[in-house]
Amino acid sequence: xxxxxxxxxxxxxxxxxxxxxxxxxxxxxxxxxxxxxxxxxxxxxxxxxxxxxxxxxxxxxxxxxxxxxxxxxxxxxxxxxxxxxxxxxxxxxxxxxxxxxxxxxxxxxxxxxxxxxxxxxxxxxxxxxxxxxxxxxxxxxxxxxxxxxxxxxxxxxxxxxxxxxxxxxxxxxxxxxxxxxxxxxxxxxxxxxxxxxxxxxxxxxxxxxxxxxxxxxxxxxxxxxxxxxxxx
Ligand SMILES: [Zn+2]
Numbered sequence: 001x002x003x004x005x006x007x008x009x010x011x012x013x014x015x016x017x018x019x020x021x022x023x024x025x026x027x028x029x030x031x032x033x034x035x036x037x038x039x040x041x042x043x044x045x046x047x048x049x050x051x052x053x054x055x056x057x058x059x060x061x062x063x064x065x066x067x068x069x070x071x072x073x074x075x076x077x078x079x080x081x082x083x084x085x086x087x088x089x090x091x092x093x094x095x096x097x098x099x100x101x102x103x104x105x106x107x108x109x110x111x112x113x114x115x116x117x118x119x120x121x122x123x124x125x126x127x128x129x130x131x132x133x134x135x136x137x138x139x140x141x142x143x144x145x146x147x148x149x150x151x152x153x154x155x156x157x158x159x160x161x162x163x164x165x166x167x168x169x170x171x172x173x174x175x176x177x178x179x180x181x182x183x184x185x186x187x188x189x190x191x192x193x194x195x196x197x198x199x200x201x202x203x204x205x206x207x208x209x210x211x212x213x214x215x216x217x218x219x220x221x222x223x224x225x226x227x228x229x230x231x232x
Contacts, residue, residue, distance in 0.1 A: 001168070001169060001170055001173065001217070002215060003189075003215060003216075003217055003226065003228040005165055005168055005169055006169065006173070006177065006188075006189050006217075006226050006228070007189055007228055008165055009162065009165045009166070009169065009177070009189070010181075010187070010188060010189035012158050012161055012162045012165065013162070013181065013186065013188075014186065014187075015158055016155065016158050016159070016162070017186050019151045019154060019155055019158070022147065022151060023144070023147050023148070023151070026140060026143060026144045026147060027144060029140055030137070030140050030141055030144050033133060033136060033137045033140060034137070036133055037130065037133055037134070037137060040126055040129055040130045040133065041130065043126055044123055044126050044127060044130065047119050047122050047123045047126070048123060050119055051116065051119045051120065051123070054112050054115055054116050054119070055116070057108075057112060058109060058112045058113075058116070061105045061108050061109050061112065062109065064105055065102060065105045065106065065109070068098050068101050068102045068105070069102065071098055072095055072098045072099065072102070075091055075094055075095050075098070076095065078091055079091055079092070079095075173217070176219065176224075176226075177189075177226070179224075180219075180223075180224045180225055180226070183224070184199065184223060184224070184225060187199060187225065188225055188226060189225060189226045189227075189228065190220075190225050190226070190227055190228075191227070191228055191229070191230035192204075192209065192212055192213070192227055192228065192229050192230065195209045197220035197222060197223060197225065197227055198227065198230075199220060199223050199225040199227075200220060200222050200223035200225070202220055202221065202222035202223065204218075204220065204221070204227065212227055212228065212229050213229045215229070
């Protein structure tokens with residue numbers, strides 16, 4: 001395999017990287033906004049579930065309260081019919097007991113009401129946040145879609161030629177290439193610069209330089225990049 005294929009592959013990969021750089025932070029931003037949107041949505045949903053529960057509890061307490069009220073009224077009517085003090089005292093203490101129960105449920109109803117108001121405020125607040133976020137998200141999604149579609153054709157062509165190069169390159173060499181390109185910020189193949197590596201500037205053994213000049217495959221001992229002889 002000649003070094004030319006690696007040089008071509010490097011060129012394709014550099015072009016692909018330039019295309020991705022065009023998108024900038026947009027994909028990451030859209031991801032983050034999507035996540036925020038999901039969080040807000042589940043927050044609102046859980047508030048709504050709590051609100052539903054409180055509404056249910058409120059109506060339960062109201063029913064019980066009405067029942068206590070009716071019972072109390074009945075007992076009060078009976079007070080007029082009693083014939084002795086003992087009966088009167090018994091009824092009175094029962095009424096008192098009901099009154100305490102009633103007070104308990106009324107307090108409960110007040111706390112439900114407060115909780116309900118708080119939840120309704122929280123829901124409103126988060127729904128407003130969600131609305132704002134959606135506007136922001138839509139703008140960025142559209143931008144990203146547009147940028148993606150503008151580069152799509154070019155990207156596809158580059159990826160096709162990348163594939164064609166790769167099948168011609170030895171697997172072991174591809175392994176090294178991939179390792180070096182990710183470790184050396186996207187540049188794995190560099191030209192000779194005098195007798196030195198064109199990537200890191202390290203001096204190369206003269207024997208190696210002469211073999212590189214005759215087209216042999218060598219990696220810089222310092223940075224690991226493939227070094228080739230650039231013919232002008
Ligand atoms: Zn080097």
